[in-house]
Structure formats: structure tokens, C-alpha cells
Amino acid sequence: MIDVVILSNGPGEVTTWVYPFVRAISDRKELLWRISVVLSPCSHASGREAEIAEGFPGVARVLRADRFWDFLLWGKTPGWDWYERGVVVFLGGDQFFTVAIGRRLGYKTVIYAEWAARWVDWVDRFALRYPGIKAGNKGVVIGDLMADIPDRVPISGNYVVFLPGSKAMKLRQGVPLVLGVADRLAAIYSDLEFYIALAPTLTPQELASYGGTLAGECLIAPRGTAVKIYQHFPATDLFLGAKLCVTTVGANTAQLAALAVPMIVLVPTNQWDVMRAWDGLGGILSNLPAIGRGISTLINRAVVHQIKKRGRFLSWANIYANQPIVPEYIEYLTPEIVTAYIQDLLDHPPQLDRLRQDLEKFFPRSQAGAKLVQTIEQLLNS
Numbered sequence: 485m486i487d488v489v490i491l492s493n494g495p496g497e498v499t500t501w502v503y504p505f506v507r508a509i510s511d512r513k514e515l516l517w518r519i520s521v522v523l524s525p526c527s528h529a530s531g532r533e534a535e536i537a538e539g540f541p542g543v544a545r546v547l548r549a550d551r552f553w554d555f556l557l558w559g560k561t562p563g564w565d566w567y568e569r570g571v572v573v574f575l576g577g578d579q580f581f582t583v584a585i586g587r588r589l590g591y592k593t594v595i596y597a598e599w600a601a602r603w604v605d606w607v608d609r610f611a612l613r614y615p616g617i618k619a620g621n622k623g624v625v626i627g628d629l630m631a632d633i634p635d636r637v638p639i640s641g642n643y644v645v646f647l648p649g650s651k652a653m654k655l656r657q658g659v660p661l662v663l664g665v666a667d668r669l670a671a672i673y674s675d676l677e678f679y680i681a682l683a684p685t686l687t688p689q690e691l692a693s694y695g696g697t698l699a700g701e702c703l704i705a706p707r708g709t710a711v712k713i714y715q716h717f718p719a720t721d722l723f724l725g726a727k728l729c730v731t732t733v734g735a736n737t738a739q740l741a742a743l744a745v746p747m748i749v750l751v752p753t754n755q756w757d758v759m760r761a762w763d764g765l766g767g768i769l770s771n772l773p774a775i776g777r778g779i780s781t782l783i784n785r786a787v788v789h790q791i792k793k794r795g796r797f798l799s800w801a802n803i804y805a806n807q808p809i810v811p812e813y814i815e816y817l818t819p820e821i822v823t824a825y826i827q828d829l830l831d832h833p834p835q836l837d838r839l840r841q842d843l844e845k846f847f848p849r850s851q852a853g854a855k856l857v858q859t860i861e862q863l864l865n866s
Contacts, residue, residue, distance in 0.1 A: 486864065487570030488517045489585065493526035495650055495685045497576025498533045499717070500735040503540055504632035507573060508540035508853030511582035512660060515857075517542075519568065522585070523549040524577040530650060530685035559588055571860055575629075577866070579603055582670060592863050596629065596856065602607065610861045611856050626855035630735055630800065631681065631847060632719065638725035643677035644669065645722060646711070647731035650683030652694075654732050657752045659694035664819030665826065667707035678711040679726075681719045681736075688713050689828070728829060728836065730822070737810070738800035742850065744843040746836045748825055749799040751814040807848045810839065 488509070492502050498521075506519055521537040523529075523546065534548045545564065547555060554560040570591035574582040579595050579602045586593035592608045595601065601610045601619035610619035611626045646666070648658030666678045680703060682691060691713065692698035702710040714722050720743065723729060728746040729740055740747045797803045801810045813825065829835050 485567045485569075486515075486517045487567045487589075487591065488519050489570060489572045489589065489591065490521045490859070491524065491572060491582055491585065492521060492533070492537070492576035493524045493663065494528045494576060495530075495536070495683070496532060498741065499684055500630045500656035501575040502537060503718070504629050504853035505541050505573070505856055506540045507634070508632075508857045511854070512857060519543045520545050520547070520564070522547045522552065522555065524552045524581055525549045526577070529652065530829075532685045536684050541648050556584060556588075569864070571864060573856075573860065579607075583607060584720050591822050594856075594860055594863065596626075597623075601637035609859060611852075611859050613852075624855075624859050626859060627852040628738065628742070628804075628807040628858070629850070629852045630738035632852040632854075633720055633739060633742055633849065634720040636724060639721050640725060641677055642675055643679055643726060645679045645681055645719075645726045645729045647681050647729060647734075647736050649732045649734065650685045655691070655694040657731055658750070659691065659696065661750070661752060661817060661819060661822065663696050663703065663705035663709075663711065665703045665730070666709045666820045668819055668823040669826060670707075672823075673830070675828075676727075678709065679714045679722060681722060682713050682715045684717040688715070706828040728826065730826065733798045735800070738804070740777050741804070741810070741843050741847040744840050744845075744847065745841040746829070747799075747801070747810050748829070749801075749810060749812045750817060751798060751812065751821065753815055753818040789808040801843065802848070809842050809846060810855055829850075 490502055492498050499579050509515060509517055521543055529549060534546045537543055537546045547561060566589060567744050570589060572586040572591050572733055574595040582593050582595055583603050583606045594609045594611060595607050596611045596616050598613045599621065599680050601617050601623065603622055604622060607622065610623045612619060612623045613628050615625050616622060646662040648662050649655055650852050669676055681832060682688065688698055692703055696703040696705055702712050702761065704710055722739060722744050723745045726745055730743055730750065731737060731740065731747055732750055737749060797812065798814065799810055799812055802812065
């Protein structure tokens, strides 16, 4: 038996890195691997990461973030035992924690490097997202875990999918915005249906607290339009059948790109003080009482100004391609403005087809999870 200890932290890493990896392990029935997920503290965490990970196939146990430091510093766990052989796999957090945990347990170490490989001399193997990451002779290119998405049969229908996000700072603006858009699109296209792909860290009741009225499995917009809440994770079948997805920035943009689903990306600047999740000093100052709102407004204005000035991208689709494949709208947004953007695409199917073709060209589907499993097998057998 082999212990596979997965180090992760936030909702994006758990759902888009951990999930493809454990799914790939579960597909290999002959592997006698016990999966343990260890969560480190994260300023972007929702608090439901442990619950989500516990529901993944093959996960035997999860160490919650509030017990992380006791484990890292003193080796304390809730009565866990350890096999003689094992591997610690970095899938989110601080790469150094992988080294520390590996030394504590006497296990091999593997780091999934999305942008950079650190602690190269102390790590046994690096699984690289792309060839340009420097890891000496310890690097193996596996591709993008966020693009490792299982095949599904698309849901049939004529519908648009909204992805307003998972964090409160996005939902406060995003939910009222997309509900207003749904009302306006329903008045234009009588046969068009609407879905919200619910983030796995949310419940329908929590979603409804940001706008609309919950009625069964639907969120009712102010003018009466029903928006179906899709709760299955991952929502691959929903995305594949969509005419268009309307999303905010985040891991969803990488997954939609891998599925070649047309999308537009919204970054509302209507409330400059909402974004307060910066790391480091900026995050501390933004959350100070009394003055935090003003500081966050200044920071966010400066950041958006630099993004526009330097022509930088915010969606993973455009970041990876280093060119504007999908439309990004970083501006003051109203339901009327967003509806016009969507209508321009829906009324011109060739634009949607071109967008889909561009995504297919730049973002081939990945088997990164299976390649990560193979990398670990080779390391354990070496």
C-alpha cells in the first residue's frame, strides 16, 4: 500500500487540480493508493474545501485547514496512521510545505508547477504545466490540470449559462447583474433558457441571498424570468451544450476554454471597494476598519488602470494564449450593457463559431491527471 498525501488549499485548487488527479487515480483500479488530502490555510478559502474533497472519488481522509499547523509543526493528526511508503503531492498552497511534510513523513515529493518550480534541490520530481518552467532534470511536462475534463454528453436545449463566481465579493455584484441580464434576454429571445452553474462551495440558499427569489431549483429574476440552478459538479455536460457562457474571472475560464465553449468574461468595476482579498500588505490594509474601504478603492483603481495600460488579460483563456481570444469587459457594467454584448454574439452565429474554433485551436483537452499518476508511479518505482 502507498500513501498519497495531497497538499492543497483554496476552492479553485481543490476543484480544478485535486479533482482531476483523484479521478485519474480512481480510474486505475489496480493502484493500491490511499488518498489523504491536507488543506493549508488560504485567504480565499470558502470553508467548504474539506467537505468538497471528502466527496471526491477515492479520497480516504481529509485534514482540515484549522489542523494544518499542528500537523506541519508537530505531526499531529486525528488518529491517522501512515504506511511505510508514500508521496506528498503539491496541488495548491506553498510549495515549501510539500518539502516539510515530505521530510516529516519520509515520503517522496512531487510538485505540480503551474508557473514556477521552487525548492528544486529539495524536491524529487516536478510535474510541469508547460515546457518553459525550469526544473532541471526533475521536470516532466504533464499539461494543464484545469484542462483535464471528462467527456460528457451535452445537455440539449437553447440556453445561456451564467457563472457569477463563488466568493461574496463577486456574487454581490454578479448575481444581480446576471439576473437583470436574464430578464432582458428573455424579452428578446422567447425560446432562450437560462442556467446558473452553482459553484460547489455554495448552496442555492446562499446564492439567493445575493439576489432573486429561490423557487424550487430556480432563481427567479426581478421581472419573473426563471434561471435554473445547476448543482452537479463538474458541470461539463451543461457547458458543452451552451450557446454561450457568461462568466467572471477564475478557473472556469480555463475549463470553458478546454471545452471550446464560447464565453464572455465580465469584471464589473461598479463597486471599487468590493475587492479586498489581496495577498500581503494590500490585503491587510484593505480590511482595516474605517479606512479599509478607501484603501481598497485606491488599490483596485490602480490595478485596473495598469491592466488596461499594459494590455494584460484576466481570463485564463487569454492569459494562456497571450492574445484576446475571448472578450473581456473590465468596466462599469449594467444589465443593459451586458445584454447588448450578448445579443451581438447571439445574433451573429459566425462570431460564436469563430470563437469556438479559436478555442479548439489553442486549448486541446488535457490528460494531465493521468500523466501525473504516471509520473508518481515512475518516481515510486525508481
